[in-house]
Amino acid sequence: MKHLIDPTDLSKQETDQIIKLAQDIIANREKYRDSLRYHKLATLFYEPSTRTRLSFTSAMMELGGNVLGFSDARNSSVSKGETVADTVRVVENFVDVIAMRHPLEGAPFVASTAAGIPIINAGDGSHAHPTQTLTDLLTIQRELGHIDGITIGFCGDLKFGRTVHSLIKALSRYEGIKVILIAPDELRLPDYIKHDVCDKQGIDYREVRTIEEVMPELDVLYMTRVQRERFLDEEEFERVKDSFVLDNAKMALAKEKMCVLHPLPRVNEIKPEVDSDPRAAYFRQVGNGKFVRMALIYSLLQWKDDPSHTMPEHQGRFEDPELRCHNSKCISNHEAVRPLFHRTEDGDIRCVYCDSKVK
Numbered sequence: 001m002k003h004l005i006d007p008t009d010l011s012k013q014e015t016d017q018i019i020k021l022a023q024d025i026i027a028n029r030e031k032y033r034d035s036l037r038y039h040k041l042a043t044l045f046y047e048p049s050t051r052t053r054l055s056f057t058s059a060m061m062e063l064g065g066n067v068l069g070f071s072d073a074r075n076s077s078v079s080k081g082e083t084v085a086d087t088v089r090v091v092e093n094f095v096d097v098i099a100m101r102h103p104l105e106g107a108p109f110v111a112s113t114a115a116g117i118p119i120i121n122a123g124d125g126s127h128a129h130p131t132q133t134l135t136d137l138l139t140i141q142r143e144l145g146h147i148d149g150i151t152i153g154f155c156g157d158l159k160f161g162r163t164v165h166s167l168i169k170a171l172s173r174y175e176g177i178k179v180i181l182i183a184p185d186e187l188r189l190p191d192y193i194k195h196d197v198c199d200k201q202g203i204d205y206r207e208v209r210t211i212e213e214v215m216p217e218l219d220v221l222y223m224t225r226v227q228r229e230r231f232l233d234e235e236e237f238e239r240v241k242d243s244f245v246l247d248n249a250k251m252a253l254a255k256e257k258m259c260v261l262h263p264l265p266r267v268n269e270i271k272p273e274v275d276s277d278p279r280a281a282y283f284r285q286v287g288n289g290k291f292v293r294m295a296l297i298y299s300l301l302q303w304k305d306d307p308s309h310t311m312p313e314h315q316g317r318f319e320d321p322e323l324r325c326h327n328s329k330c331i332s333n334h335e336a337v338r339p340l341f342h343r344t345e346d347g348d349i350r351c352v353y354c355d356s357k358v359k
């Protein structure tokens with residue numbers, strides 16, 4: 001069975017297949033109207049969300065299916081101390097597929113090990129957000145006509161921004177991608193992504209200090225919000241919160257054919273004056289999110305019993321009760337889960353739940 005916990009759980013071919021299907025859905029909406037009639041999706045959201053949850057809901061409804069779930073874990077048995085694994089074992093009796101958002105990293109992975117139905121990660125802590133990645137890929141494809149060969153600038157909170165981590169991972173499988181990282185020192189991309197993804201996959205990347213110096217070479221500018229809720233230190237947040245703001249003066253330096261993406265919500269990192277620029281694609285991106293989630297849910301249910309669509313093999317994975325993950329936001333430090341680790345090619349040991357380095 002196929003779950004979507006990390007963007008690389010889908011092969012490049014499966015990713016492209018979903019993007020293509022989303023484009024077919026956009027072109028032939030009638031054709032898919034009743035395709036998941038009598039099917040149900042549960043949205044288990046343990047963390048605030050507007051567009052992601054509504055977009056899953058709308059996607060399932062547009063396929064003719066139904067949706068149930070919670071958007072505030074305080075109103076569910078979780079507040080009585082139920083584990084993620086138990087909640088999923090209960091909910092799978094009621095639905096065909098589950099989308100889960102959780103503040104603890106690795107929670108959707110735990111769900112996938114407990115469930116007999118497909119699990120979709122709708123965002124876990126600062127870790128991953130693979131359905132936003134599919135949204136971003138579809139948007140780039142539709143705005144520019146191609147994904148291979150783009151130069152993409154990521155701006156803002158590259159440390160805590162899970163959408164950035166997931167998109168870089170996914171882009172590492174396309175040809176000729178150039179990544180430019182635009183962030184203050186405090187919000188730089190985590191080393192594990194630089195080393196494991198960029199260096200190993202041969203992504204050409206560099207770090208710069210200002211938007212202006214790279215604007216003319218960008219095909220995509222990916223803006224992000226500074227993730228206040230993930231800072232452990234309020235003073236540090238205050239220092240960096242207004243680091244980079246996109247306005248019309250900076251847009252004037254950009255190519256005529258380029259696009260500005262943002263997973264939203266924006267706070268003040270894009271001035272409203274930019275919204276009317278035809279290259280501002282962030283509200284179109286939201287619409288693409290619905291179509292790509294339709295394609296994803298449809299595909300996961302179709303692939304459920306197909307042995308050619310299974311989870312990728314994870315080489316180097318092992319269990320060791322003596323080891324512990326040091327990440328306080330990792331589910332392995334909150335719930336009793338198997339002590340699973342992963343040895344990388346360089347000999348590093350990483351937590352399977354949150355990817356952070358253990359040794």
Ligand code: NCD
Pocket residue numbers: 051052123129132162163224225263264265
């Ligand atoms: C993002 C998220 O939740 O990670 N938003 C989203 O899914 N649309 C980005 C954010 O919260 O800043």
